[in-house]
Amino acid sequence: MPTDTFYNLNEQKQQRIFDAAIQEFSKRRFSEASINQIVKAAGISRGSFYQYFKDKGDLYLYILQEIGNEKRKVMKQVKALHPNADFFTFYLQYIKVAMEWISTNPAYHEIGMLMEFDDPQLMKELMHRSDDLTDIRELLELDQRRGLIKEELDTGLLLEMIYQLSLHLVKKFYQTGSTEEFVKKHHELILILKDGIVNKSERS
Amino acid sequence: MPTDTFYNLNEQKQQRIFDAAIQEFSKRRFSEASINQIVKAAGISRGSFYQYFKDKGDLYLYILQEIGNEKRKVMKQVKALHPNADFFTFYLQYIKVAMEWISTNPAYHEIGMLMEFDDPQLMKELMHRSDDLTDIRELLELDQRRGLIKEELDTGLLLEMIYQLSLHLVKKFYQTGSTEEFVKKHHELILILKDGIVNKSERS
DNA sequence: TTGTCATATGACAGGGTTGTCATTTTGGGT
DNA sequence: ACCCAAAATGACAACCCTGTCATATGACAA
Numbered sequence A, B: 001m002p003t004d005t006f007y008n009l010n011e012q013k014q015q016r017i018f019d020a021a022i023q024e025f026s027k028r029r030f031s032e033a034s035i036n037q038i039v040k041a042a043g044i045s046r047g048s049f050y051q052y053f054k055d056k057g058d059l060y061l062y063i064l065q066e067i068g069n070e071k072r073k074v075m076k077q078v079k080a081l082h083p084n085a086d087f088f089t090f091y092l093q094y095i096k097v098a099m100e101w102i103s104t105n106p107a108y109h110e111i112g113m114l115m116e117f118d119d120p121q122l123m124k125e126l127m128h129r130s131d132d133l134t135d136i137r138e139l140l141e142l143d144q145r146r147g148l149i150k151e152e153l154d155t156g157l158l159l160e161m162i163y164q165l166s167l168h169l170v171k172k173f174y175q176t177g178s179t180e181e182f183v184k185k186h187h188e189l190i191l192i193l194k195d196g197i198v199n200k201s202e203r204s
Numbered sequence C: 001t002t003g004t005c006a007t008a009t010g011a012c013a014g015g016g017t018t019g020t021c022a023t024t025t026t027g028g029g030t
Numbered sequence D: 001a002c003c004c005a006a007a008a009t010g011a012c013a014a015c016c017c018t019g020t021c022a023t024a025t026g027a028c029a030a
Helices: A004-008 A011-025 A035-042 A046-052 A056-081 A087-104 A105-116 A118-124 A128-146 A155-176 A180-197 B004-008 B011-027 B037-041 B046-052 B058-081 B087-104 B106-116 B120-124 B126-144 B157-176 B181-193
Strands: none
Touching: A004 A011, A004 A035, A004 A046, A004 B120, A004 B157, A011 A035, A011 B181, A035 A046, A046 A056, A046 B046, A046 B106, A056 A087, A056 A105, A056 A118, A087 A105, A087 A128, A105 A155, A118 B087, A128 A155, A155 A180, A155 B011, A155 B157, A180 B181, B004 B011, B004 B046, B011 B058, B011 B106, B058 B106, B087 B126, B087 B157, B087 B181, B106 B157, B126 B157, B157 B181
């Protein structure tokens, strides 16, 4: 919720401020980001900043919202392209598109990563992730009704597992930067989730 | 690597400093922890601190090392008690003991949690976790050789998955504090990992 | 031209941090 | 009782941050 004053600014200036914020928030996590750096990069005075935003958190929420809007736009397209896919198909597609989007917006991605390393309570208030997962949850439940997934399993837990594992792989990718490895691991991961790790032929 | 001066201190004083450090590092993550707070709590002067430790990181490494020693001691006992257990049995036992240890040392646990929310690169240099996982990795590989686990699976990935999922549950436990839920989820998680999520009776 | 209102500015106060260093204290050995 | 090295001290410099506020600027209207 920036002030009216901010929205009255010409687009160029708004963009300059947005870019400066992206730059800073992709370098340092929220709690360590410096307004000083942002105003310097944006070429505005410290005083002006406080005329546009209540404080650092206000700006942060603003850029998260903007990023979220862009992301949602991209993701809706995937959903439209695969209307009847089962969970596994959709998931791999989703991952693929997400990776492409990430590689065109590395800074956005860095911000997301840094959020993982900041005060969870602070970050929780930003609820950013629930949106992402809604589609996947629905698909899981649909597949369960379809009889593709064991009905006794708690989709909530499945969702948590998938999210966590995926997040872990994204983090690793972020550090090593190897896309092949990333995709390969995702496939292996899905295989394990699908069929388990126990060797049936030796069992009982 | 504290200085000789530090080790020359009587045990009481060393302990006071250790306790003060634990207190601070369990409240704020490393990058936000304040030496001022630590010296105040330990009842020593700021100057003395720098006579004992090179800097904040030096102290941090010291306490991590101390905690690691204690933890390793506890864990070795579990291993000795279940010499021939398969992975699943050992894992649940391991989790149980780890939880007990955690509940008697909440502050240590908090420090571990906060580490998850600090600069990964900084934290990586502390390699703390590889130790923990060695036992589990060996057990996984043994079970694979025994024919209990599908031989085509990459134990490295399995280990990653298990570690990440477990860490996630620990984090949740840390926030909600519900032990029952924690144990229950762990059991469900293992079931999924063992047999997968696909409904076989409907398949192919 | 002058008035006025939105906007821009940066100095400032108040708070925090780290690492150093000249000085004082302490306590063991003689 | 004295000496001296080791240890303790806290004031200090240097740096960082945030949020405010009196003042300056600029643009548009009358």
